[in-house]
Structure formats: C-alpha cells, structure tokens
Amino acid sequence: MMCGACSNENAFKQCFMAYRNRERCPPGSFTEEEKTSCMTNCPPGSPDLTILSFQNAFHGRTLATLSATHSKAIHKLDMVAFKWPMARFPQYCYPLDEFKCKNSEEDEKCLAQVEDILCQYKKGNRPVAGIIIEPIQSEGGNNEASPCFFQKLQKLAKQYGAGLIIDEVQTGCGASGKMWCHEHFNLECPPDIVTFAKKMQISGYFHTEEMTAKETYRIFNTWMGDPGKVLLLEAILKVIQKDNLLCLVQKTGQKLKCGLLELEREFCFLLDSTRGIGTLLAVNCTTPQLRDEILKCLKQKGIQCGGSGTRSIRLRPALILQEQHADIFLDRFRSVLQCIK
Amino acid sequence: MMCGACSNENAFKQCFMAYRNRERCPPGSFTEEEKTSCMTNCPPGSPDLTILSFQNAFHGRTLATLSATHSKAIHKLDMVAFKWPMARFPQYCYPLDEFKCKNSEEDEKCLAQVEDILCQYKKGNRPVAGIIIEPIQSEGGNNEASPCFFQKLQKLAKQYGAGLIIDEVQTGCGASGKMWCHEHFNLECPPDIVTFAKKMQISGYFHTEEMTAKETYRIFNTWMGDPGKVLLLEAILKVIQKDNLLCLVQKTGQKLKCGLLELEREFCFLLDSTRGIGTLLAVNCTTPQLRDEILKCLKQKGIQCGGSGTRSIRLRPALILQEQHADIFLDRFRSVLQCIK
Structure with missing residues (x-):
C-alpha cells in the first residue's frame, strides 16, 4: 500500500x-x-x-x-x-x-x-x-x-x-x-x-x-x-537492532515520563494527566489557549512539539532520542512553564 | 497524493x-x-x-x-x-x-x-x-x-x-x-x-x-x-520536451493504428474495432478465448501485451516507442494471426 x-x-x-x-x-x-x-x-x-x-x-x-x-x-x-x-x-x-x-x-x-x-x-x-x-x-x-x-x-x-x-x-x-x-x-x-x-x-x-x-x-x-x-x-530495521533502539526508547521514555510527572507536580495549576508508553507520551494543559502558548514558547526555545486533542501536548521524538536529549527538553519545558507562571 | x-x-x-x-x-x-x-x-x-x-x-x-x-x-x-x-x-x-x-x-x-x-x-x-x-x-x-x-x-x-x-x-x-x-x-x-x-x-x-x-x-x-x-x-518531462516525444507518440501511434487497421482487414474474421488516440490503442478479438490465445502467442514472440474489457487487446507502450518498433510489433502480430488462421 x-x-x-x-x-x-x-x-x-x-x-x-x-x-x-x-x-x-x-x-x-x-x-x-x-x-x-x-x-x-x-x-x-x-x-x-x-x-x-x-x-x-x-x-x-x-x-x-x-x-x-x-x-x-x-x-x-x-x-x-x-x-x-x-x-x-x-x-x-x-x-x-x-x-x-x-x-x-x-x-x-x-x-x-x-x-x-x-x-x-x-x-x-x-x-x-x-x-x-x-x-x-x-x-x-x-x-x-x-x-x-x-x-x-x-x-x-x-x-x-x-x-x-x-x-x-x-x-x-x-x-x-x-x-x-x-x-x-x-x-x-x-x-x-x-x-x-x-x-x-x-x-x-x-x-x-x-x-x-x-x-x-x-x-x-x-x-x-x-x-x-x-x-x-x-x-x-538494522539500525534499530544494532543500536538497540527499542531499549533506548524504553529508557528515554521512562526519563521523559518521570520528568513530565515532576513538572506536573511542580506546575499542578498548568499541567495534568501525564500519560503514555515508551516515548508516545503526552501531558494536558489546563486550557487549549495555554497549550498553544506553551507550544509557541517551546518553539522559540528550539523545541518542535505538537498538540493533539483539545489541550494535549504530544511527544513524538525520533527513536534515537537519548536521555541527555530528554534532559534538554525537560529543562526548556520547565523554563517555559516558569515564565508563564 | x-x-x-x-x-x-x-x-x-x-x-x-x-x-x-x-x-x-x-x-x-x-x-x-x-x-x-x-x-x-x-x-x-x-x-x-x-x-x-x-x-x-x-x-x-x-x-x-x-x-x-x-x-x-x-x-x-x-x-x-x-x-x-x-x-x-x-x-x-x-x-x-x-x-x-x-x-x-x-x-x-x-x-x-x-x-x-x-x-x-x-x-x-x-x-x-x-x-x-x-x-x-x-x-x-x-x-x-x-x-x-x-x-x-x-x-x-x-x-x-x-x-x-x-x-x-x-x-x-x-x-x-x-x-x-x-x-x-x-x-x-x-x-x-x-x-x-x-x-x-x-x-x-x-x-x-x-x-x-x-x-x-x-x-x-x-x-x-x-x-x-x-x-x-x-x-x-525534460526528456519528453528534448526528444519531442509527444510528436513521436503521434507518429508511432499513427503507424500502429494504420497497421492494426490493415491487419483487421486482412484477418477480418479474427479482429475488429481498431480504435484509440496516440498510442492508447486497442483492437477487439472475436472472442475472449481468441484474445487470450493471441496474447499468449505474442508473449512467446517477446511481445508483452495486455488485455482489457472482455475481448480487447490494449496497447500501452512507453513514450519512446519508435516507428521501427511499431514495425516489429506489427510483423510479429501478423505472424501470430497467420498461425491461428
């Protein structure tokens, strides 16, 4: 097809x-x-x-x-x-x-x-x-x-x-x-x-x-x-096997999810409902307007991130995303949330 | 798309x-x-x-x-x-x-x-x-x-x-x-x-x-x-322009169509209804069985040709087909028809 x-x-x-x-x-x-x-x-x-x-x-x-x-x-x-x-x-x-x-x-x-x-x-x-x-x-x-x-x-x-x-x-x-x-x-x-x-x-x-x-x-x-x-x-498929990317996704996904949950606790009036498996992750923003504003600010900090549903931020990184990249994302996400706060 | x-x-x-x-x-x-x-x-x-x-x-x-x-x-x-x-x-x-x-x-x-x-x-x-x-x-x-x-x-x-x-x-x-x-x-x-x-x-x-x-x-x-x-x-598109392929299609198509009409006259008990524009040509065989038989014999002579509808032979050559190629096709088609006759 x-x-x-x-x-x-x-x-x-x-x-x-x-x-x-x-x-x-x-x-x-x-x-x-x-x-x-x-x-x-x-x-x-x-x-x-x-x-x-x-x-x-x-x-x-x-x-x-x-x-x-x-x-x-x-x-x-x-x-x-x-x-x-x-x-x-x-x-x-x-x-x-x-x-x-x-x-x-x-x-x-x-x-x-x-x-x-x-x-x-x-x-x-x-x-x-x-x-x-x-x-x-x-x-x-x-x-x-x-x-x-x-x-x-x-x-x-x-x-x-x-x-x-x-x-x-x-x-x-x-x-x-x-x-x-x-x-x-x-x-x-x-x-x-x-x-x-x-x-x-x-x-x-x-x-x-x-x-x-x-x-x-x-x-x-x-x-x-x-x-x-x-x-x-x-x-x-060869690269996925050779570089053990499924394992990497599990590790990076875990790091990202923990980080999102932490941000959710820290900014509980802005974020909720962290969810997903592997790197297929998302978190909700309180309102659709807030979601769009966060996405815009993330972009200004070099993070290309998409929305889905009415008020979700959806993560869909490439399989090669590593833990240090997750850290960069989480840091910049935190600084955006701090500014909005 | x-x-x-x-x-x-x-x-x-x-x-x-x-x-x-x-x-x-x-x-x-x-x-x-x-x-x-x-x-x-x-x-x-x-x-x-x-x-x-x-x-x-x-x-x-x-x-x-x-x-x-x-x-x-x-x-x-x-x-x-x-x-x-x-x-x-x-x-x-x-x-x-x-x-x-x-x-x-x-x-x-x-x-x-x-x-x-x-x-x-x-x-x-x-x-x-x-x-x-x-x-x-x-x-x-x-x-x-x-x-x-x-x-x-x-x-x-x-x-x-x-x-x-x-x-x-x-x-x-x-x-x-x-x-x-x-x-x-x-x-x-x-x-x-x-x-x-x-x-x-x-x-x-x-x-x-x-x-x-x-x-x-x-x-x-x-x-x-x-x-x-x-x-x-x-x-x-560049090749189509440079090699004037639209003109070639018109010439080769004309040659093919004339040839098919000639074969149709010669083998009127086997073929009818030559039709089409350019090289988008077809001719009908008297029966679906005869059509399939002709296609098989053409293949044995190195000509890959398709059927369409119930009893048509459909020509869909590449744009680069030249008049001498049309001659080869028509010759082999004639010899197949002669054998079947």
Missing part, C-alpha cells in the same frame, strides 16, 4: 471479504445475483456491512477511513460518509494508580457500548465486519486504554465475528519501546489485522491466516510497491 | 466541498449542527451527495473510488459501496466514419441518461456533486467517446452544478500524443478537476480556481509528498 489511509482502506476490505466468506458455503462461491448486483453498488454483491470505530479516533482521510475518523470536525465537514457506528473510547482519570476503580468502570462502560452496537447492528442486518482502533489514540489526544480493555475488546470482536484491526500507523515501529504498541496488551492471540505506515517507510498490514482471501487479485493495485522504500526500511 | 485512487478520492472530496460551499451564505460558514452531526457521519454535516460514474469505468480500489468503478465483478464483490449512480458509457460501432449517425445517436442516448440521473438525484435530495470519467476507458476495454460527447457532458455538469473530474491516471502524460488526453476534446473551458498518477511518478490533481476550498487543511495528509519522485518527474 502507499499510506496509512490506504492500509486501513484495504484492511476494511479484508474484513468484508472474510465476513462474507464465512457466510458462504462453500467459501468463494459467488452467486450470479452477487456478481450482477455488485456492479451497480447494490446488495447482496455490495453488502451493507459496517466498521465500528471509536470517538476521537483518526484512521485517515479517504472517504471510508474518514467515516471511521472522529477527531476534528474540519476533517469531516461536507464529506459523504458511510453510516458506520462509533463507540466511546475510554477516558481515564490520572494518575492511573489513584483512579484504578473509576477507570476500570470506564472500561466496562465503553465495552458495554461496543457490545450493544455489535448486537444492535447484527439485529438490524448491518453487521459489524470489522472494529478498528489505535493502541493509543494519537491525533485524538494521545488517549490510552488499558490492556484489559483491549483483551476484552478482542473477545467481543471474536464473539460477533468482526475482524479486529489495530491501527499502528502512528504507534508502530518502535516508539512504544516494543516494535508494535499492541504488544504491551498481552492479547490472547494476535489481532486479525495490524496496519502500519509512516516510520515503516512503506505501508501495509499483517493479517492472520483466517483473514486470507481464497481468490487472487482481490486486494491489489497496479503500483505494486516501491522497492526503494523497502531498502530504506531494511536499513532502518 | 500517493496513487491514482488517492487522487480520485480527494477529487471527490473537493467536489463535495465546492458543492456544499455554493449552497452556503456566506461560504465557509459551518453551522453548529453541521459541526456536530458530521462527527457521527450524519447529515447535514455528512451530506448525502453522490458521484456519477460510467459503466465499465475504473477509478481505483479504495472503497469510494470502487463505488465509481464498474469494470470487473471480482474487484467489487463483498465490498461495501456508496449507492452512487452509474450511466452508460458510449459503445461505438467501427469504423467510426462508417457509423457516424449510429454513434452520434449512441452519444445522445448516453447523455440523456446522464441528464436523467442528474435530474432525478437532485429531486431525490441526493444531488450529484461530481461526475468522474476517463477520456478513454482503459481497464474497461479501451472504450473511447467522441469530443462532442465530452463537450455536451461538460455542459450538463455545469448546468446541474456537478464538478467534472477527468481521470487521466492512465491516459495522461503524453501517451495520447498530447500531454493530457482530454486536450483532444476541444472543451469550452478546462475540466473542473484533472487527476493523474502512474507515468507522472507522483499523483495528484489540477483544479480550477472555483473548486478551491476557502479553509486550509481540508485536503491534507501527513505524508506530504515524495520529493525524490518530483525530481524523477522533472527529468521525465
């Missing part, structure tokens, strides 16, 4: 094929009615299947992935969308240790909504063929969900025959301290599909054996990949 | 924005209801606009472009689709000179259907915001339509406020003997959008001033292009 959106588009297609194929006997036996009706976008050939996504999710800006994206109105205004369902993504209180019980209730509330949608849409003959989710919602505000949430989500997906797509476009390739962020979740078995792009140089997805289409050419484009980019990826 | 499908996806988005913006007073003033409803894929924020496409068209395999694609069932089976309308694409009798009257009737029949759809969908509150069409339907069988058909189609599009998207992904960048195939149609004014990819190394689209969105970031991706490919394109 060519970009994150394309990977997700094709992951959706893979889910539709797998879902319909399980309904067929024998698999792969298309009826004449299916072959004719699909040519004019009508069922049964073009079935009314759906993809379940989450509030604040970002999965791309092609029309189908945009139908599963719910982060900013300006992305979606005026765009024709599939009428696909959306569930609540857990919103935790921080620090996690202090709010274990409340956050666990939040998980259950969100999972109950997921189950309700899976059930209602099945009854309404618009079954959910795929569930797409980010391991950490990036564009939507660096929102994380617990391993327990993901484990239970996977069980629900299996129970209702929906493919579970983990969108690792932003979180994949090491920034969580593991190659894939979902490795932190101790899932019972691998997700049905894992999509990737960005740091990976090329984009695409892994999928389980059961998701494989029986026929050739059903997932295909004439472009057929960019060999030059595969060479780049190979070199990058 | 990254590929032909992405270009067309974003061209659709541009049409939706332009259509909705014309309905707004002042333009760009989104209502609170629009901002809220779009987040759950509901109107009015996610409006029920449509894209009109043509029978046998191919515009890509992401879900939205696939909804505008109608060439092969295997591309579309099991895929969720937008319920967008499809009109008949002209199917001409050959040679064109002999069937002027009949083919002109065919144009009118197709245009009447287009107008009927534009009218019905407007009445049904699912207005057509964009019409997408290939200058020569490539994947669908190298089907051409007359300049007159395209001129009238443009008028209809303007009359009903639909953007006209000319998909030059396969036909663009010189193979018609002009840089863009639609330049052969003497349109009254430029098409609203022209999409490109493939030979262009990068993909994207040109559009008219009126199609421009007032707000920033509405068409956007984080990838932001591949500068290396722009350098490749620059070098290719």
Whole structure:
C-alpha cells in the first residue's frame, strides 16, 4: 500500500471479504445475483456491512477511513460518509494508580457500548465486519486504554465475528519501546489485522491466516510497491537492532515520563494527566489557549512539539532520542512553564 | 497524493466541498449542527451527495473510488459501496466514419441518461456533486467517446452544478500524443478537476480556481509528498520536451493504428474495432478465448501485451516507442494471426 489511509482502506476490505466468506458455503462461491448486483453498488454483491470505530479516533482521510475518523470536525465537514457506528473510547482519570476503580468502570462502560452496537447492528442486518482502533489514540489526544480493555475488546470482536484491526500507523515501529504498541496488551492471540505506515517507510498490514482471501487479485493495485522504500526500511530495521533502539526508547521514555510527572507536580495549576508508553507520551494543559502558548514558547526555545486533542501536548521524538536529549527538553519545558507562571 | 485512487478520492472530496460551499451564505460558514452531526457521519454535516460514474469505468480500489468503478465483478464483490449512480458509457460501432449517425445517436442516448440521473438525484435530495470519467476507458476495454460527447457532458455538469473530474491516471502524460488526453476534446473551458498518477511518478490533481476550498487543511495528509519522485518527474518531462516525444507518440501511434487497421482487414474474421488516440490503442478479438490465445502467442514472440474489457487487446507502450518498433510489433502480430488462421 502507499499510506496509512490506504492500509486501513484495504484492511476494511479484508474484513468484508472474510465476513462474507464465512457466510458462504462453500467459501468463494459467488452467486450470479452477487456478481450482477455488485456492479451497480447494490446488495447482496455490495453488502451493507459496517466498521465500528471509536470517538476521537483518526484512521485517515479517504472517504471510508474518514467515516471511521472522529477527531476534528474540519476533517469531516461536507464529506459523504458511510453510516458506520462509533463507540466511546475510554477516558481515564490520572494518575492511573489513584483512579484504578473509576477507570476500570470506564472500561466496562465503553465495552458495554461496543457490545450493544455489535448486537444492535447484527439485529438490524448491518453487521459489524470489522472494529478498528489505535493502541493509543494519537491525533485524538494521545488517549490510552488499558490492556484489559483491549483483551476484552478482542473477545467481543471474536464473539460477533468482526475482524479486529489495530491501527499502528502512528504507534508502530518502535516508539512504544516494543516494535508494535499492541504488544504491551498481552492479547490472547494476535489481532486479525495490524496496519502500519509512516516510520515503516512503506505501508501495509499483517493479517492472520483466517483473514486470507481464497481468490487472487482481490486486494491489489497496479503500483505494486516501491522497492526503494523497502531498502530504506531494511536499513532502518538494522539500525534499530544494532543500536538497540527499542531499549533506548524504553529508557528515554521512562526519563521523559518521570520528568513530565515532576513538572506536573511542580506546575499542578498548568499541567495534568501525564500519560503514555515508551516515548508516545503526552501531558494536558489546563486550557487549549495555554497549550498553544506553551507550544509557541517551546518553539522559540528550539523545541518542535505538537498538540493533539483539545489541550494535549504530544511527544513524538525520533527513536534515537537519548536521555541527555530528554534532559534538554525537560529543562526548556520547565523554563517555559516558569515564565508563564 | 500517493496513487491514482488517492487522487480520485480527494477529487471527490473537493467536489463535495465546492458543492456544499455554493449552497452556503456566506461560504465557509459551518453551522453548529453541521459541526456536530458530521462527527457521527450524519447529515447535514455528512451530506448525502453522490458521484456519477460510467459503466465499465475504473477509478481505483479504495472503497469510494470502487463505488465509481464498474469494470470487473471480482474487484467489487463483498465490498461495501456508496449507492452512487452509474450511466452508460458510449459503445461505438467501427469504423467510426462508417457509423457516424449510429454513434452520434449512441452519444445522445448516453447523455440523456446522464441528464436523467442528474435530474432525478437532485429531486431525490441526493444531488450529484461530481461526475468522474476517463477520456478513454482503459481497464474497461479501451472504450473511447467522441469530443462532442465530452463537450455536451461538460455542459450538463455545469448546468446541474456537478464538478467534472477527468481521470487521466492512465491516459495522461503524453501517451495520447498530447500531454493530457482530454486536450483532444476541444472543451469550452478546462475540466473542473484533472487527476493523474502512474507515468507522472507522483499523483495528484489540477483544479480550477472555483473548486478551491476557502479553509486550509481540508485536503491534507501527513505524508506530504515524495520529493525524490518530483525530481524523477522533472527529468521525465525534460526528456519528453528534448526528444519531442509527444510528436513521436503521434507518429508511432499513427503507424500502429494504420497497421492494426490493415491487419483487421486482412484477418477480418479474427479482429475488429481498431480504435484509440496516440498510442492508447486497442483492437477487439472475436472472442475472449481468441484474445487470450493471441496474447499468449505474442508473449512467446517477446511481445508483452495486455488485455482489457472482455475481448480487447490494449496497447500501452512507453513514450519512446519508435516507428521501427511499431514495425516489429506489427510483423510479429501478423505472424501470430497467420498461425491461428
């Protein structure tokens, strides 16, 4: 594939094929009615299947992935969308240790909504063929969900025959301290599909054996990949191994997170909710205006940092960031906060 | 953009924005209801606009472009689709000179259907915001339509406020003997959008001033292009100019077309309907089986040639094909036909 959106588009297609194929006997036996009706976008050939996504999710800006994206109105205004369902993504209180019980209730509330949608849409003959989710919602505000949430989500997906797509476009390739962020979740078995792009140089997805289409050419484009980019990826993977960058990310991430927590204590009227895994970190500012002001001041001190969600500062450093770089960042962040204070 | 499908996806988005913006007073003033409803894929924020496409068209395999694609069932089976309308694409009798009257009737029949759809969908509150069409339907069988058909189609599009998207992904960048195939149609004014990819190394689209969105970031991706490919394109464009390749395509194309017409006369029980512009040429075989047999024999003689539609042989040589290469092809094609005869 060519970009994150394309990977997700094709992951959706893979889910539709797998879902319909399980309904067929024998698999792969298309009826004449299916072959004719699909040519004019009508069922049964073009079935009314759906993809379940989450509030604040970002999965791309092609029309189908945009139908599963719910982060900013300006992305979606005026765009024709599939009428696909959306569930609540857990919103935790921080620090996690202090709010274990409340956050666990939040998980259950969100999972109950997921189950309700899976059930209602099945009854309404618009079954959910795929569930797409980010391991950490990036564009939507660096929102994380617990391993327990993901484990239970996977069980629900299996129970209702929906493919579970983990969108690792932003979180994949090491920034969580593991190659894939979902490795932190101790899932019972691998997700049905894992999509990737960005740091990976090329984009695409892994999928389980059961998701494989029986026929050739059903997932295909004439472009057929960019060999030059595969060479780049190979070199990058070698450096990740040789320089033990996953370990470095864990160390630097730990240093950054501790530093952010310290700043949060020191400037508790400005910052809250430090969160994340590896270097996929974020902290909230009290208001969106304060966030924008801090980002501006950081830039003036040579720190390029992005916002996400309504009031988060999101860290997305390169894998080569070392502990001494974390110190530089934390020092300059502190001096910005002192000025604002 | 990254590929032909992405270009067309974003061209659709541009049409939706332009259509909705014309309905707004002042333009760009989104209502609170629009901002809220779009987040759950509901109107009015996610409006029920449509894209009109043509029978046998191919515009890509992401879900939205696939909804505008109608060439092969295997591309579309099991895929969720937008319920967008499809009109008949002209199917001409050959040679064109002999069937002027009949083919002109065919144009009118197709245009009447287009107008009927534009009218019905407007009445049904699912207005057509964009019409997408290939200058020569490539994947669908190298089907051409007359300049007159395209001129009238443009008028209809303007009359009903639909953007006209000319998909030059396969036909663009010189193979018609002009840089863009639609330049052969003497349109009254430029098409609203022209999409490109493939030979262009990068993909994207040109559009008219009126199609421009007032707000920033509405068409956007984080990838932001591949500068290396722009350098490749620059070098290719220089060669096209320096070696006068458009002129060469015209000459070689003429030679190829004359040769095909000669073969068609010689083997009238095997071949018919030679057609096309520049080197975007094709000829029909009597049956799909015969077509596949001929392609196999050509391959054995060192000629890599593709099929399209149900029984067409489609020529898509590189721009550097010279008249002596055309002679080699025609000679080997003749010897294959002689063997089959």
